Amino acid sequence: MEIVLRGENVSKSFGGLAALSDVTFQIAKGEIVGLIGPNGAGKTTLVNVITGVYPASKGKVRFKEEDITHAKPYQIGRMGVARTFQIVKSFSGMTVKENVLIGALFGKSGMKRTTKEALKKVEEVLEFIGLEKKKDFPVEETTIPDRKRLELAKALAMEPDLLFLDEVMAGLRPKEMEDVMGLIKELNRNGITILLIEHVMKAIMGISDRVIVLHEGRLIAGGTPEEISKDEKVIKAYLGSRYAKSREESAHA
């Protein structure tokens, strides 16, 4: 089993606030791992540290056994790590096609491609995502669901080996959610390892191979979706100790 991403005692503090403390984990190639935790647990911070947006205060991050703890974000992007942002960051002033083109020009094999070759890749991705009809729309004229797809398309155009999806399900209707879940599973079948940050339990439990749980900057649990949903620590973190206690009492009663 090849380990694609390894975090060793990753810690991040902002001034006095410890956003992450001793987070150690590993993600195997081909897995879909769900990352859950209450708001403020540090999920996005962890992704930011891994992708180099914030430097880690302590600890190491390894991508395919290469130390990327101090690597710059663009270097990490070119190595094959892509991510989406919770609040979509589309490139304004450009069309949908051009947005995806950026991903194709600068991602893993991007620097070796000519613009023409990159445009071919863009066509592929747009078709896969379902945005080809809108490819010449200026990005300001697209709807929010479309922009979320665009966010994903930009990441896919980078041909990542590892993909971080930050709350892609937020605000989607059940049917849309199912479509996205199907999309994610297909990407995984095509060989991309995926880390999914989510609040929508149905999505996480539905497609993750494994789930890890962050709470107040610490990793408090890890296991199959089934195991996690029954884990006392997790329940306590989400619902509070009083609820956990009352569950305990009713279980022993």
Next chain:
Amino acid sequence: MVILQNIVNGLLLGGLYAGVALGFSLVWGVMNVINLAHGAFIMIGAYVTFWIYYFFKIDPFITIPFSMAFTFLLGYLVQKYIINLVVRAQVFMVFILTFGIEIFLMNLSNLICTADFRSVTPSYSGAGINLGGILVPYIRLAICFIALFLTYLLNLFLNKTKTGNAIKATSLDKEAAQLVGVHIGKIYTITFALSAAVAGAAGSLIAIIVAISPYMGGVYTFKAALIACLGGLGSIPGVIAGGLVVGMAETMGSQFISPGYKEFIGFVLLVFILIFRPEGIMGKKFFAVIKH
């Protein structure tokens, strides 16, 4: 001895510089507007003082309320009818707008007043107190005092009056202020007008010690930017601290390095601050978020 004299000079200059930067920092902190026309208001205040002195021979210090009133009105009109039209656009666009206003005011002033350097020289120009060998000119002392007094008054206004509190609220969180009934447009107008008034006062003070010209503003705008960044935006204690630092740096630099490198020192200082400690000396977080 020389050092002491320089320290005194630096501090006195610093007080004036705090007055120069005050309005600029306020406007930036409250409205996220970097007012490149700030120097123009300083210049206008200086000219008001000059012309009143020239025609009526009134002591320049007495002209200060007049120059403040004039620049207050001008600032009010500029904000209400020009800047408020674009203030919600990208910050950079507003920046350019104030640039345009500066160009216009400078050149208009050149048309009206001509480019000759003018001076205001009251009769007591050279006199001063002698503190054991250190000369403290009366004028410089008065200027420093007045500038700091204005700063104190503004601080009082911001903290003790309803409008002042509304201004502070706007600088901290515009949306929240709106929710409690603050009319942002009016606040912006008042803030800018106040800033212009203080700038006018600073200009009047400057006219007493330096020869003035229509193009003098730019240098002071840059100094104001430097001090505002040094001290932390919108922070009044920061403006005082920043002003003192710049006053000292300039005086010491002039004496011990060379008088010709003032801008250079200021520039290096500014870049340093912006890169390494953008919150400024006082360490307050920027109210202004940079949105492209």
Next chain:
Amino acid sequence: MSRIKWKWISLVIGCVFLIMAPLFLSAYWVRVLTSVFMFAVMAESWNILAGFCGYPSFGNAVFFGLGAYTTCILMVKLHQPFLVGVIAGAILCTIYAIVLGFPILRLKGHYFAIATLGLAEATKELVTNLEKITKGSEGISLPIIPGDVKVIYAAFYFAMFGIMIVTILFTYWMSKRRLGYAFQAIRADEEAALVTGINAAWYKTIAWSASAFFTGLVGGVYAYWTAFINPEGVFNVGITVKMLLMTFLGGPGTVFGPIVGAFIFEFLSELVWSHFVNVHAAFLGVLIVLVVIFMPGGVMKLMRGKLSLSKMLANIKENRI
């Protein structure tokens, strides 16, 4: 399709006209056009960093000055030929941009603008103080070129014209390739650009160096053209203002915007100047204010859609408080 064709046809016609112009235009107009070309180059190159990349430099006049001074010093003190002086000046400017880019390009938005403004002022001061080399505020004179005035003016006309064409070609070439897309991504969202694999620091440096190079080139040619330079004249913030204004007038982030802006502005200027001599400079300020309020996208953007008053008023509606 036909719209694009018209664009190219009018471009070709324009070029042919401009190339033939010295034959039938008066010396006055040849000089005016030479100045237009010069500012067009500066606006176009300012646009590379500001319009495409999103980093508005308020101190690009510094490269004009450095180019001018390098050319003068090399010609007067070291007796180098003109071409050597100009190229050396442009290279010096490029190096200046690369070196100073390290600290300054880390700043964003108006902090960057203020820092570049300070850079220009500081450099002007430096140049003024190095009196032994630069003759300080007195300025440097270059030898007048012997020969027929008309021919000489035409030579400078074509020099500036040539540089303008090169700058346009470079900008056009850049805009269609990876370089141009990198710039635009940085302007749109630098953080997103970084995680997508764009080495922003590297690309920003390229953008600023390119704008430094071209601006330095015309600075050098200018020095020989006017045969006299001084710090206040060549490090003048008014030059940067013009670059800015022309770019905004024509349309930032487009290939031809700054060029169009330069032509419009200079012709407007000539019109106003010849009738209202003293008002000229204040008029600049008014124009800036009007452009920002009514057409922040410039003429090019207006041309893309339909020209209408309601569009201009819509801008105010969106941006007022």
